[in-house]
Amino acid sequence: MDIRLTVNGRPHTLDVDPRMSLLDLLRERLGLIGSKKGCDHGQCGACTVLVEGRRANSCLALAVAMDGLSVTTVEGLADGEHLHPLQAAFIEHDAFQCGYCTPGQLCSAAGMLGEPGPSAVTENLLDDPELTPHEIRERMSGNLCRCGAYVNIVSAISEVAR
Amino acid sequence: MRPFDYARAASAADAVRRYRPGTMYLGGGTNLVDLMRLGVARPEHLLDVSRLPLDAVEEVRGRLRVGAAVRNTDLAVHPLVRARYPMLARAVLTGASGQIRNMATVAGNLLQRTRCAYFQDVSRPCNKRRPGSGCPAIEGDHSNLAVLGHSGACVATHPSDMAVALAALEAEVHVTGPGGDRIIPMPGLHRLPGDAPERDTVLEPGDLVTAVELPPPPPGASLYRKVRERASFAFALVSIAAVLDVAADGTVAGCRIALGGLAHAPWRAERAERELIGRPATGGAFLAAAESELEQARPLPRNAYKVPMARDLIVNTLEELAP
Numbered sequence A: 001m002d003i004r005l006t007v008n009g010r011p012h013t014l015d016v017d018p019r020m021s022l023l024d025l026l027r028e029r030l031g032l033i034g035s036k037k038g039c040d041h042g043q044c045g046a047c048t049v050l051v052e053g054r055r056a057n058s059c060l061a062l063a064v065a066m067d068g069l070s071v072t073t074v075e076g077l078a079d080g081e082h083l084h085p086l087q088a089a090f091i092e093h094d095a096f097q098c099g100y101c102t103p104g105q106l107c108s109a110a111g112m113l114g115e116p117g118p119s120a121v122t123e124n125l126l127d128d129p130e131l132t133p134h135e136i137r138e139r140m141s142g143n144l145c146r147c148g149a150y151v152n153i154v155s156a157i158s159e160v161a162r
Numbered sequence B: 001m002r003p004f005d006y007a008r009a010a011s012a013a014d015a016v017r018r019y020r021p022g023t024m025y026l027g028g029g030t031n032l033v034d035l036m037r038l039g040v041a042r043p044e045h046l047l048d049v050s051r052l053p054l055d056a057v058e059e060v061r062g063r064l065r066v067g068a069a070v071r072n073t074d075l076a077v078h079p080l081v082r083a084r085y086p087m088l089a090r091a092v093l094t095g096a097s098g099q100i101r102n103m104a105t106v107a108g109n110l111l112q113r114t115r116c117a118y119f120q121d122v123s124r125p126c127n128k129r130r131p132g133s134g135c136p137a138i139e140g141d142h143s144n145l146a147v148l149g150h151s152g153a154c155v156a157t158h159p160s161d162m163a164v165a166l167a168a169l170e171a172e173v174h175v176t177g178p179g180g181d182r183i184i185p186m187p188g189l190h191r192l193p194g195d196a197p198e199r200d201t202v203l204e205p206g207d208l209v210t211a212v213e214l215p216p217p218p219p220g221a222s223l224y225r226k227v228r229e230r231a232s233f234a235f236a237l238v239s240i241a242a243v244l245d246v247a248a249d250g251t252v253a254g255c256r257i258a259l260g261g262l263a264h265a266p267w268r269a270e271r272a273e274r275e276l277i278g279r280p281a282t283g284g285a286f287l288a289a290a291e292s293e294l295e296q297a298r299p300l301p302r303n304a305y306k307v308p309m310a311r312d313l314i315v316n317t318l319e320e321l322a323p
């Protein structure tokens, strides 16, 4: 099936098998291997990308269902030679060890910073709360890090959230 | 994954018209795509309904109408949901992860399948997946499965948090299908397994959920609370959606309790609710009501912990709601 997809600002027309996930399309057809396959079941967040600016697990999205949409991967976060503030903060705070979860953490954090409103740990649901470390931990719970770099990931995101 | 063809429906009526045996409707895909990858779901035709114009949250004569394709995130952060139905916002926010809530639809949340490990493993028997093949969970790992309303054929639980809040709020599920339109009041959408555990709900082939409608919130204070094995991104062991209205003389004027994680469907604790009406809103009365509800429990060897956990959750939640 033919689909049209904008990836990191570039339009593509692609013939895809309906079974192909967005993650496999990005990695295998477009050579964008930043997004990682950790579990392929929606449980680890390593495949997180932005679809129409909102974070999503690309392993759970069928490529055919993304027809006409625009996707941003970790490769599209930086502005030319200028790192995205989250990328700079991750380096500054030493927020990774092996780096496998990092592309997903970065895309997830970029999406999360644009998501208004309360989370499950917000006391008053009418609030648009400040992104304390407690709030960041809850909002980032869809991204696992097998190296356990969570402490530094939270401080990197906190710096950008300020 | 088995080959299938993919098409996008133009409208709800178009989806129903195109439905034929072997068709499955696709919403956000967060459960269905995974089940297809596992070989548990094997559609021949996938009909995408996720982009139908059923994506609005609107106020209609004091009620709130939520389109079936509204994403979980958009439901939870909607100002009217946060202000009038905080229990529902809280339930949705405690489910899944930020990414999954962005993708998952309201109808998909209701129609997600059990996470019972045997159901998800095609190398094992399962009456829900392959009717008549048996239920290994009864002898095997049922530590997070049902203690209420299960049968000798199936001990699965329904995993949704949102559905538990909708059961307490007595929401209506609006459905269209080959047999016409109808309205199913919650908690009537999901069924107990009996001897047909392959049927999670009362929906018929080709039925499409189009909206969920919330009546005005009942009087009283409400809470959604969830007990789970880790602090976030985990299914409930036990959860509760509770509303308590206490009269000026300190007695219970109104009460609604729905429990999650305990049964094949959100469990409305009607016995406990009935017992509490007119009784003083005190810990003793809450405990007696919880115990009488849970007298119906038939725990299995490895999930008996859920009975005292549910009892304590009911009592603590009602105590917190009492003035």
Ligand code: FES
Residues within 6 Å of the ligand: A036, A037, A038, A039, A040, A041, A042, A043, A044, A045, A046, A047, A048, A057, A058, A059, A060
């Ligand atoms: S690879 Fe998508 S969530 Fe793990």
Ligand code: FES
Residues within 6 Å of the ligand: A095, A096, A097, A098, A099, A100, A101, A102, A144, A145, A146, A147, A148, A149
């Ligand atoms: S840095 Fe290794 S998995 Fe996160």
